[in-house]
Amino acid sequence: MVPFPADLTPPDCAFASDNAAGAHPKILEAVIAANSGHELAYGDDPHTRRCEALFAELFGAPVRTLLTFNGTGANVLALATALGPSQGVLCTGWSHIAVDETGAPERVLGVKLIDVPAADAKLTPGDVAAQAQHFGVMHHVQPGVVSVTQSTELGTVYTPEEIGEICEVAHGLGMLVHLDGARIANAVAAHGQGVESLRAMTIGAGVDVVSFGGTKNGFLGGEAVVICNPDLVRWAPYLRKQVTQLPSKMRFVAAQFNAALTDGLWLETADHANQMARYLYDSVRKLPGIGFDAPPAVNAVFPCLPDQIIDPLREWCFFWDWDRLRSQVRWMTAWDTTPVDVDRFVAGVRHFLA
Numbered sequence: 001m002v003p004f005p006a007d008l009t010p011p012d013c014a015f016a017s018d019n020a021a022g023a024h025p026k027i028l029e030a031v032i033a034a035n036s037g038h039e040l041a042y043g044d045d046p047h048t049r050r051c052e053a054l055f056a057e058l059f060g061a062p063v064r065t066l067l068t069f070n071g072t073g074a075n076v077l078a079l080a081t082a083l084g085p086s087q088g089v090l091c092t093g094w095s096h097i098a099v100d101e102t103g104a105p106e107r108v109l110g111v112k113l114i115d116v117p118a119a120d121a122k123l124t125p126g127d128v129a130a131q132a133q134h135f136g137v138m139h140h141v142q143p144g145v146v147s148v149t150q151s152t153e154l155g156t157v158y159t160p161e162e163i164g165e166i167c168e169v170a171h172g173l174g175m176l177v178h179l180d181g182a183r184i185a186n187a188v189a190a191h192g193q194g195v196e197s198l199r200a201m202t203i204g205a206g207v208d209v210v211s212f213g214g215t216k217n218g219f220l221g222g223e224a225v226v227i228c229n230p231d232l233v234r235w236a237p238y239l240r241k242q243v244t245q246l247p248s249k250m251r252f253v254a255a256q257f258n259a260a261l262t263d264g265l266w267l268e269t270a271d272h273a274n275q276m277a278r279y280l281y282d283s284v285r286k287l288p289g290i291g292f293d294a295p296p297a298v299n300a301v302f303p304c305l306p307d308q309i310i311d312p313l314r315e316w317c318f319f320w321d322w323d324r325l326r327s328q329v330r331w332m333t334a335w336d337t338t339p340v341d342v343d344r345f346v347a348g349v350r351h352f353l354a
């Protein structure tokens with residue numbers, strides 16, 4: 001192994017994942033502030049009540065919010081609220097529920113995921129319409145829920161109109177729509193109209209249930225399932241416990257959301273992460289040997305690199321492979337990535353390319 005030159009300082013932040021970042025100081029302060037005295041468990045506390053009210057305000061509707069520990073659990077719970085017996089979930093072959101949850105929805109819910117190919121990780125209304133052929137066939141799982149991810153696992157984003165069209169077709173066929181919003185803040189920041197963007201791509205588009213991420217956006221950990229369709233509320237609290245996503249010390253999850261949703265912190269952090277990805281892309285896109293399918297829409301870039309530099313570069317500063325057959329990797333930015341981190345990383349990329 002060739003030693004790294006001494007003057008090539010790796011960045012303080014890795015480009016592995018927004019999950020790799022620590023928690024935002026305001027989130028930590030909120031957790032510490034919530035850490036006084038006793039509060040009743042399982043959400044019967046003022047922090048959780050405030051959190052539920054903040055989500056209703058954010059969505060501009062009397063949504064029902066259930067806080068959870070993590071994103072996989074939020075997805076499992078969200079799907080559980082929407083699925084009927086014998087029903088399956090339409091999603092893309094890139095979707096986190098299909099490829100990165102170790103089969104949790106299949107195991108916990110006993111559901112079949114109908115994962116279809118999508119080069120950009122986005123479903124189309126046509127994908128949804130094509131499911132109609134299975135209705136009424138006794139031997140086929142009955143497509144019941146469409147799951148879209150916003151922003152997607154490939155860093156692409158749906159427009160609110162695209163989500164609206166999917167919802168229209170799905171609802172027309174009697175199906176419901178789940179939105180995996182582990183990175184919804186990044187999608188909203190990219191769309192650029194704050195709360196209006198959030199509403200337009202969720203409740204306004206007709207989405208029935210949203211997994212709303214916090215962990216990747218500067219939390220210690222915590223996600224929310226936001227139920228927009230009142231028909232799905234009845235069994236949701238029981239389902240949450242059944243899928244092991246009922247935090248007893250819920251005040252600490254709630255306190256994080258309360259800090260994030262106050263004064264627009266959740267969009268500030270996501271917008272910063274998006275901007276750092278754009279800065280990274282702009283800094284490397286013209287380097288010989290690097291190729292991109294598209295500029296970043298949110299906080300991840302997916303370059304194709306000369307294969308022989310991937311491992312040495314990763315050894316120097318960690319990141320994940322994405323599609324090794326294409327020598328494609330993922331570099332992800334976070335709320336705490338700085339321009340200096342990007343500059344240092346780019347210096348390393350230049351070194352290994354040379």
Ligand SMILES: Cc1ncc(COP(=O)(O)O)c(C=O)c1O
Pocket residue numbers: 070071072073075096097149152153180182183215
């Ligand atoms: C799109 C998407 N959904 C859900 C999750 C699940 O999050 P967790 O790791 O908290 O289970 C992730 C995490 O990477 C994700 O990228």
